Amino acid sequence: MSSKIEKTIQRQQQRIAEGQYYEAHQQLRVIAARYTKASNWPAATDILYSGAQALLQAGQGGSGGDLCIFLLEVYHKGEVKPDAGSKGKLLSLLRAFPKDEPTRKKFVNEIVGWSAKWGEFPAGDPEVHHVAGSLYAEGRFRPQNG
Numbered sequence: 609m610s611s612k613i614e615k616t617i618q619r620q621q622q623r624i625a626e627g628q629y630y631e632a633h634q635q636l637r638v639i640a641a642r643y644t645k646a647s648n649w650p651a652a653t654d655i656l657y658s659g660a661q662a663l664l665q666a667g668q669g670g671s672g673g674d675l676c677i678f679l680l681e682v683y684h685k686g687e688v689k690p691d692a693g694s695k696g697k698l699l700s701l702l703r704a705f706p707k708d709e710p711t712r713k714k715f716v717n718e719i720v721g722w723s724a725k726w727g728e729f730p731a732g733d734p735e736v737h738h739v740a741g742s743l744y745a746e747g748r749f750r751p752q753n754g
Contacts, residue, residue: 610651613651613654613655616639616655617654617655617658617659620632620635620636620655620658620659620662621658621662623635624659624662624663624666624668625666629663629666629668629671630671632659632662632663632671633659633663633668633671633674633675636655636656636659636675637674637675637678639655640652640655640656640659640675640678640682643655644681644682644685647685647686649682649685649686649688652682652686653679653682653683653686653688653697656675656676656678656679656682657679657697657701659672659675660672660673660675660676660679660701661700661701661704663675664676664701664704664705664706665704667706669705669706669709669711669712670709670711672701672704672705672711673705673709673710673711673712673714673715674711676698676701676711676715677711677714677715677718679697679698679701680698680715680718680719680722683722683726684722684725684726687726688726689726689727690722690723690726690727690733690736695723695733695735695736698719698736699719699735699736699739701715702715702716702719702739702740702743703739703743716740719732719736719740720732720733720736720737720740723736
């Protein structure tokens with residue numbers, strides 16, 4: 609990760625620590641969009657992953673969830689295949705979601721869709737299914753209608 613990316617992440621994490629969630633969320637989206645437009649998938653991925661993780665840990669499920677969905681859009685545009693690194697990031701974010709966050713269901717569906725499209729399993733990656741199912745079984749997520 610470049611020092612420019614690291615500095616950006618640190619600035620936004622500081623904003624989040626100060627409770628400036630909206631500002632951090634919006635700036636992370638804008639910065640990631642610039643890297644996405646430039647097809648700099650690793651930079652966009654690092655920004656979105658770090659930002660989503662920080663927002664989710666701060667209890668900001670909606671904003672964190674939005675960045676998670678954006679991260680999957682970047683994976684699709686960058687044709688990122690499911691491997692230990694890409695899945696690891698997504699699954700760690702999935703585990704960080706607050707229990708009742710509505711965005712979580714969309715995120716699970718998007719991960720399965722991404723892993724089906726770019727991976728070797730037509731129904732989605734078995735590890736993704738296993739982790740999502742385990743979290744539901746542990747009561748970490750409540751199934752929601754719709």
